[in-house]
Amino acid sequence: MDITEYIKLVFTDYTLRTITLGTAVLGAVTGMLGSFAVLRKQSLLGDAISHAALPGIAIAFLITGAKDSNVLLLGALVSGLIGTFWIRGIVSKTHLKSDTALGLILSLFFGFGMLLLTFIQKQPNANQAGLDKYLFGQAATLVESDVWLMTIVTGACLLVLLLFWKEFKILLFDADYTKTLGFNTKFIDILITTFIVLAIVLGLQTVGVVLMSAMLLAPAAAARQWTNSLGVMVFLAAIFGAFSGVFGTAISASQNNLSTGPVIVIVAGVFVLISFIFSPSRGLLFKQIRFIKNRRDLQLHKTLSFMYHIAETHDNISHPHAIKILNNFQGFTKGTLQKLVRKNYVKLDGSMWSLTEEGFNTASNLYNQQTENNE
Amino acid sequence: MSNAQIEIQLIASLVAIACAIPGTFLVLRKMAMISDAISHSILPGIVIGFFITQDLNSPLLILLAAITGIITVVLVEYIQKTGLVKEDTAIGLVFPILFSIGVILIAKNANDVHLDVDAVLLGELAFAPFDRLLIAGVDVGPKSLWVIGSILLITIGLLFAFFKELKISTFDAGLAASLGFSPAIIHYGLMTVSSVTTVGAFDAVGAILVVALMIAPAATAYLLTTNLKRMLMYAICFGVFSAISGYWLAHWLDASIAGSITTMLGFIFLMVYLFAPNKGVIAVLYREKQQRTEVSLLTFLLHLRNHSEEEERHVNHLNEHINWQKVRSKTVLELALKNNMILIENSVVSLTKKGKDFTSQAIDYIITNEDSKIEHMKDDFFLFRG
Numbered sequence: 065m066d067i068t069e070y071i072k073l074v075f076t077d078y079t080l081r082t083i084t085l086g087t088a089v090l091g092a093v094t095g096m097l098g099s100f101a102v103l104r105k106q107s108l109l110g111d112a113i114s115h116a117a118l119p120g121i122a123i124a125f126l127i128t129g130a131k132d133s134n135v136l137l138l139g140a141l142v143s144g145l146i147g148t149f150w151i152r153g154i155v156s157k158t159h160l161k162s163d164t165a166l167g168l169i170l171s172l173f174f175g176f177g178m179l180l181l182t183f184i185q186k187q188p189n190a191n192q193a194g195l196d197k198y199l200f201g202q203a204a205t206l207v208e209s210d211v212w213l214m215t216i217v218t219g220a221c222l223l224v225l226l227l228f229w230k231e232f233k234i235l236l237f238d239a240d241y242t243k244t245l246g247f248n249t250k251f252i253d254i255l256i257t258t259f260i261v262l263a264i265v266l267g268l269q270t271v272g273v274v275l276m277s278a279m280l281l282a283p284a285a286a287a288r289q290w291t292n293s294l295g296v297m298v299f300l301a302a303i304f305g306a307f308s309g310v311f312g313t314a315i316s317a318s319q320n321n322l323s324t325g326p327v328i329v330i331v332a333g334v335f336v337l338i339s340f341i342f343s344p345s346r347g348l349l350f351k352q353i354r355f356i357k358n359r360r361d362l363q364l365h366k367t368l369s370f371m372y373h374i375a376e377t378h379d380n381i382s383h384p385h386a387i388k389i390l391n392n393f394q395g396f397t398k399g400t401l402q403k404l405v406r407k408n409y410v411k412l413d414g415s416m417w418s419l420t421e422e423g424f425n426t427a428s429n430l431y432n433q434q435t436e437n438n439e
Numbered sequence: 440m441s442n443a444q445i446e447i448q449l450i451a452s453l454v455a456i457a458c459a460i461p462g463t464f465l466v467l468r469k470m471a472m473i474s475d476a477i478s479h480s481i482l483p484g485i486v487i488g489f490f491i492t493q494d495l496n497s498p499l500l501i502l503l504a505a506i507t508g509i510i511t512v513v514l515v516e517y518i519q520k521t522g523l524v525k526e527d528t529a530i531g532l533v534f535p536i537l538f539s540i541g542v543i544l545i546a547k548n549a550n551d552v553h554l555d556v557d558a559v560l561l562g563e564l565a566f567a568p569f570d571r572l573l574i575a576g577v578d579v580g581p582k583s584l585w586v587i588g589s590i591l592l593i594t595i596g597l598l599f600a601f602f603k604e605l606k607i608s609t610f611d612a613g614l615a616a617s618l619g620f621s622p623a624i625i626h627y628g629l630m631t632v633s634s635v636t637t638v639g640a641f642d643a644v645g646a647i648l649v650v651a652l653m654i655a656p657a658a659t660a661y662l663l664t665t666n667l668k669r670m671l672m673y674a675i676c677f678g679v680f681s682a683i684s685g686y687w688l689a690h691w692l693d694a695s696i697a698g699s700i701t702t703m704l705g706f707i708f709l710m711v712y713l714f715a716p717n718k719g720v721i722a723v724l725y726r727e728k729q730q731r732t733e734v735s736l737l738t739f740l741l742h743l744r745n746h747s748e749e750e751e752r753h754v755n756h757l758n759e760h761i762n763w764q765k766v767r768s769k770t771v772l773e774l775a776l777k778n779n780m781i782l783i784e785n786s787v788v789s790l791t792k793k794g795k796d797f798t799s800q801a802i803d804y805i806i807t808n809e810d811s812k813i814e815h816m817k818d819d820f821f822l823f824r825g
Contacts, residue, residue: 107528108472115647157720158712160466163527164658167471168708171651175701178648182695200542274479278535285524285532321546326539333536340523348521 069318079204080317086206086214087309087328090267093218095283095305096225097263099298100256102284103236108163109148111277112170113264116147118177118273121198122184133210136198137265144261147173174273201272203313203324214266221259225298232256233294271325282332283308289343308332360400365430367400368409372427375419384416443568448686450567450584451700454640455652455678457591460598461633462653463674466661467609472527473512473630474653476534478637478646480511482541485638490548501586501638508634509627511537564644564686564696583642590639594632601625606667644697652678655704662715677707729824733817735763735771737801740780743790744798754786777823793820 073080101107120143121136128135147169154165197205225232231252234242243249260280267276287300312328341349367390374389375381387401401417404410409423419427465471484507488500511533518529572582579585598605608615608625616622633653640649660673685700692699713720743752750756754772763771772788775781780794790798797820804816817824 102524102528105525105527107525107531111472111475111531153720154712157723158662158718160658160661161469161471163469164466164471164654164661167475167650167654168658170475171647172655172701172705172708174647175651175698176705177698179689179692179694179698179702182698183692186693274538275535277531278539281528281531285528289523322543323546326542326546329535329539330543333532333539336532340518340521346523348523 082208082211083203083206083317083324084310084313086211087203087270087313087324088306089211089214089218089309090270091279091283091305091307091309091328092302093214093221093305094263094267094279095287095301095303096221096298097260098280098284098305099287099294099301100232100236101260101280102288103294107281108166108277109151109260110264110280112151112166113144113147113261114268114273114276115170116173117141117144117265117268118174118198119143119180121268122177122180125184126180133269134213137269140265140268141262143173144265145258148257148261198268199273200323201268201270201275201325203270206270210269217262217266221263224255224259228252228255236294271328275325275329278329278332279305282329282336286332286335286339289339289346304332304335308335364400364403368404368423368427369430371410371417371419372424372430375424381424382411382418382420384413384418387415387417446568446581446584447564447696448683450581450587451564451644451682451686451696452679453584453587453591454644455656455682456675457587457594457636458640458649458652459656459674459678460594460671461629461636463657463660463671464605464609464629465633466654466657471654472530473515474633474637475650476511476515476530477508477630477634478641478649479534480537481505481507481634481638481641481646482538483507483544485641486541486544501635504638505631505634507537508637509630512627512630567642586642587639590636594636597628597632601628605629644700648697648701651701651704655701655708656681659708659711662711662718677704681707732770732774733824735767736774739771739775740790740794740798741801743781743788744795749787752788754783754788774823778821780820796820
């Protein structure tokens with residue numbers, strides 16, 4: 065199946081439409097909430113929670129014996145929340161650092177989950193197959209009701225974000241100030257954390273435990289590079305997330321043997337890479353270009369100021385001097401000299417140069433005032 | 440116990456020791472999550488190595504995977520250095536992407552390759568004894584026993600050789616650098632050892648559970664001691680204990696060995712987290728309560744000192760004026776009485792000489808505000824703590 069066929073099928077084929085919609089909605093909601101996780105320096109929380117959700121899934125299955133994904137997700141949510149608050153407890157009550165707490169909860173919960181899963185597999189209950197899809201995720205198992213659930217959660221999340229926008233924002237950037245203003249910081253904190261956990265749990269079925277953290281982080285990290293405004297960042301992250309979902313599904317559907325989760329993550333990774341390199345204000349490419357440009361300007365100024373110091377000692381500022389008294393230590397190259405000539409600061413006459421009136425004035429003010437030609 | 444059972448327990452214990460040593464330093468250096476990242480991102484290294492050698496236990500595989508581990512660390516540090524995102528975001532971005540590449544590599548070649556993601560991620564210790572190492576046709580034991588055994592030997596050798604360098608650079612990187620130890624070499628050395636250990640152990644316990652064996656024993660030990668050597672010893676003991684008890688738990692439940700080892704680790708951590716003598720949650724909560732009462736006592740005594748009027752020193756006044764609950768004022772009063780700091784006559788409280796001494800020193804403390812002083816003072820004056 066190639067891409068054009070895929071596009072045709074998206075509108076006609078039930079499975080493909082469901083999966084595409086599902087991954088798009090999932091990408092949008094994780095991108096949105098991921099922005100908060102990234103800015104709160106809780107990026108790895110997503111990884112820890114997604115692993116911590118596993119025992120919840122297993123226990124929910126053990127209790128109900130049903131494979132209804134909503135019940136399992138509820139179990140995952142509870143277990144994820146327990147994990148989150150235990151991490152908080154470890155960090156606040158002991159001297160263990162947050163990275164240790166995250167790693168602990170992640171691995172211990174996951175190991176316990178594995179124990180339960182293997183225990184379930186040995187049970188004389190033929191109904192257990194398919195629980196391991198939560199490990200690596202299988203977008204193909206998405207059905208319409210799952211997509212509806214995701215959409216409802218996304219809607220609720222949007223509503224809460226809009227309602228508590230100013231609280232979230234102020235808590236994000238200045239938690240102490242928020243407290244002094246009289247907001248209930250604990251409540252806001254728990255609210256946003258719960259939504260992050262909810263988004264992670266929703267994604268487990270699609271991309272799985274291991275890759276969930278990238279779904280949360282990548283769109284937000286990419287969006288962060290393009291803007292300094294929280295609103296724009298959340299919006300961009302949602303867009304990036306949704307597109308990662310759609311493109312990832314398209315690519316994995318058009319190839320054989322490609323599971324959707326990893327492809328979505330790699331597409332999101334490409335978004336991040338592009339943002340890192342090409343973002344106009346923070347990107348590596350433009351930063352490098354600005355760096356080179358500044359260095360050239362500096363060399364130009366160095367040559368000019370050297371000339372100025374020579375010209376200063378003469379009555380006539382346009383007195384000609386030999387080119388060979390200039391050397392590389394003053395940033396002199398043929399290129400810089402040509403540039404100075406082009407700017408009309410210097411006149412060339414054979415192997416002699418002389419400063420013009422304009423060049424002299426510029427040079428004397430070089431370090432006194434900002435020149436306008438910074439860019 | 441059959442031969443295979445002993446071998447499994449031996450492998451598990453060796454893995455636990457081999458993980459606990461680098462794990463202790465990772466926890467102390469606040470790099471615990473790096474081990475998680477490495478354990479995931481070695482997947483593409485393993486896959487590529489497997490395509491080349493077609494053997495899960497070949498040394499080349501370990502080398503390639505260890506290189507992937509180092510690449511992960513370098514990538515994370517590079518991204519962090521650009522200042523575009525924070526360190527944790529960098530970690531969270533790098534390893535899922537590398538892991539995805541590994542998964543896709545496996546999926547694209549799944550038809551002719553005997554390797555699946557579950558095996559790498561979860562491992563199966565129960566099969567380890569069946570993969571024997573034959574030297575000149577003689578059976579010398581399970582392959583993974585030899586692999587993890589040699590890794591452990593190297594780790595212990597390095598630990599003894601560079602113990603003081605590791606110690607100094609962990610606790611004071613600046614001092615280590617000024618003494619002429621290169622922090623970079625020690626850092627990357629530790630990363631290499633962690634990667635190699637992860638690779639050597641993934642076969643037996645699976646990549647994610649390596650993380651548990653690295654972090655959990657070290658974190659548990661850290662709650663019990665602040666001495667590096669003791670912490671290493673405790674971590675090794677916890678690791679080995681959970682490895683062996685985990686094996687029997689798995690045997691009893693008929694479940695995954697790696698999973699039950701982790702569960703045992705989790706159980707030990709939970710116990711220590713709750714009941715550790717100084718740093719456990721219960722001890723911390725108790726101490727917080729004690730300090731609260733003692734601060735209240737101090738406030739109360741200062742109040743008494745500042746007021747000579749009888750109505751200000753009446754017992755009922757405590758509830759009214761200082762706005763304390765009945766229970767709280769009762770505790771404070773009893774504590775003060777027990778310590779002979781106050782006298783109560785006709786429900787009017789007055790300070791004893793000892794109480795006066797205590798309050799004047801307490802004022803000194805409040806003025807100079809030196810934290811160390813107050814604990815000595817409490818030891819001097821208190822017969823009973825709050």
